Amino acid sequence: MSDAPRTQLRVGRLTKAHGLKGAIKLELYTDDPERRFVPGAEFSLQVPASSPWHGKHLVLRELRWYNAIPVGFFDGVDDRTAAEGLLKAILWVENVDQEEDEPDAWYDHQLVGLDVVRDGAKVGEVVRVDHFPAQDLLIVRTPDREVMVPFVQAIVPEVDLAAGTVRVTPPPGLFEDVADEVEADDADAASERSSDAKTD
Numbered sequence: 001m002s003d004a005p006r007t008q009l010r011v012g013r014l015t016k017a018h019g020l021k022g023a024i025k026l027e028l029y030t031d032d033p034e035r036r037f038v039p040g041a042e043f044s045l046q047v048p049a050s051s052p053w054h055g056k057h058l059v060l061r062e063l064r065w066y067n068a069i070p071v072g073f074f075d076g077v078d079d080r081t082a083a084e085g086l087l088k089a090i091l092w093v094e095n096v097d098q099e100e101d102e103p104d105a106w107y108d109h110q111l112v113g114l115d116v117v118r119d120g121a122k123v124g125e126v127v128r129v130d131h132f133p134a135q136d137l138l139i140v141r142t143p144d145r146e147v148m149v150p151f152v153q154a155i156v157p158e159v160d161l162a163a164g165t166v167r168v169t170p171p172p173g174l175f176e177d178v179a180d181e182v183e184a185d186d187a188d189a190a191s192e193r194s195s196d197a198k199t200d
Contacts, residue, residue, distance in 0.1 A: 009107070010131060011036045011043070012091040017083040018071045024083045026063075026070040026091075033070060036093060037063040046090035046131065053086060090131065106159055114159070114166045116140045116149075123175055126166060138166065147175055 009030075016025040030036045041060045047053050059075040077083055108129045116124045116138075124142040129151070136151040149155060149168060158167040 009093050010046075010090060011093055012070075014072070014086050014089045014091070016087065017080050018066070020080050021073075022077040022079050022083045023064075023071050023073050024077070024086060026072050028070060033063065037070070037072065041093070043091040043093055045086075046092060047086075047088075051085070051089075053089065058086070058089075058091070110161060111138065111159070111166070114161075114164055116168055117165045118168050118170065118175065123168070142175065149174065 011028070011030040013027045013029070014024045015027050017023070018025050026037075028037075037060055039060060039062055043058045043060070045051075045053050045056060045058055058077075061073040061075055064071050064073070074086075077086065111126050111129055114126045115122050116126060124140040124147065126138050127141045127146070128139045130137040130139060130148070138149040138151050138156065140147045140149050149170065155170055155174075156166060156168055159165075160167070
């Protein structure tokens with residue numbers, strides 16, 4: 001038996017009922033759907049605690065493609081009503097930790113503890129990863145607060161596990177209070193105008 005840690009990998013989200021026989025359209029979070037979505041594949045579900053599917057698993061019968069959109073057929077989901085009860089559910093698979101499987105997919109335990117670097121300087125540390133339907137968020141602890149960083153290519157262009165770093169290129173205001181900076185700039189400008197007036 002392998003001693004490698006068992007991990008959960010997020011591979012998709014159920015988005016919309018398709019037809020009347022329980023089929024559900026999918027948003028894929030994996031570059032390898034042919035391997036992840038095979039008949040018999042079992043998924044754990046991320047759903048609200050109030051959902052009747054909370055704590056249960058979903059088994060795939062078949063994955064079909066309609067106009068380039070993946071559609072899943074699952075055991076126990078036999079009509080549109082059942083399908084609609086699963087909308088927005090996020091699908092996870094249990095996976096032995098092998099980094100080469102998904103080169104652009106990072107496991108939570110790999111990200112937690114990494115230094116967050118901006119313009120070559122450390123600004124904080126990843127303390128957890130929050131998963132939402134729209135996107136994932138890296139929760140970064142800075143010296144004075146926690147910052148929610150959208151885990152998207154434009155803001156997090158590089159994860160370097162070997163170096164233990166996450167490089168970020170955040171928009172203004174994500175790691176600092178832009179309003180304070182603007183007020184400070186305005187104060188400096190006013191001071192300069194006042195000084196110029198006295199000189200004149």
